[in-house]
Amino acid sequence: MTDPNWLDEREQRAWRGFLAVNAAVRGRIARQLQQETGLSSADYAVLVSLSEAPGGRLRVFQLRVAADWEKTRLTHQITRMTARGLVAREPCADDPRGAFVVLTDAGWEAITSAAPRHVEHVRHWFFDALGPGHVDALIELNDTVTRHLLSTDGPCAPCDVPSSCDDVLP
């Protein structure tokens, strides 16, 4: 890159806003969630993924793909959540080296009682500001970038599995 072509005025605004707005919204919601329920955003993401899976159980690598997380991050997260009784590990019969993560009763209780509050916050901090056009535009933008990432992804994806990477939270 000789003479790097810097972002122009509009690109700057778009990029900095992209970061700042996302951080601000996530931050506010995370703080309220933490205060009201004692759950971090990471906790919540794991609980949601599990609660949407049949039986509230998922192989570790499935959870990893669902959340698009790195391997170790998930391991540590599960360890901590296990210590708090929200989930439990179970051995896998089919694959001796595999493991399941299962929602405990406390885990179900936590997610079902947290979800309504969480939706409220998401509406309050985010959707209340948006018209239908905004939502459509956002979906279009997301899909565009996602396609680009999937097609570009060289050696850089966080979840090492280069397959169907979906998303995180409701």
Add this chain to the structure above:
Amino acid sequence: MTDPNWLDEREQRAWRGFLAVNAAVRGRIARQLQQETGLSSADYAVLVSLSEAPGGRLRVFQLRVAADWEKTRLTHQITRMTARGLVAREPCADDPRGAFVVLTDAGWEAITSAAPRHVEHVRHWFFDALGPGHVDALIELNDTVTRHLLSTDGPCAPCDVPSSCDDVLP
């Protein structure tokens, strides 16, 4: 909230994508930046804010507002960056309890050599996917949400100063 009004199909897609896309883009850029320059995204944000200030120096609280960070986070970040020689603390003559943060020579060197690579990454992972319409839509979306946050902000802003909160990175 009796019978919480859950997000509908489109809202779900918009919200989950909002989180997932942002995390994915930030993650890829952060990893490359870290590998190539040894700087974290947080380091980079601080260096950028300082480099844009006259003399490369800013009061701590100004930096806090500029980055929209919590107080303690910034303190710790500055402590670490000071230990690595990227910035330095200086006492403030006007206000005995205040302090300046100043870019060192190593700090200037770090930011000027990192910035071109960073712009490349931002283009590669983000703007290369976008048309002009996307950029406009994103700016519109950002401004809308930002206005909403500023008007709504009850007791929840991260930087305790409820004034002009700007942004982070180029």
Add this chain to the structure above:
DNA sequence: TCGTCATGGGTGACGTGTCACCGACACCCT
């Protein structure tokens, strides 16, 4: 049979972020 490589999962150390709390100063009020 042995090496090697890929996959599923984990550990420990260390850098990063947050929470609760503290110290210093200033201003105001009584």
Add this chain to the structure above:
DNA sequence: AGGGTGTCGGTGACACGTCACCCATGACGA
């Protein structure tokens, strides 16, 4: 004087995330 209250900044403990590395299982070819 004495006591709030607000601002500017910091500390220490602890939770979270990442990096480098390890262990076990199984498939495959020499």
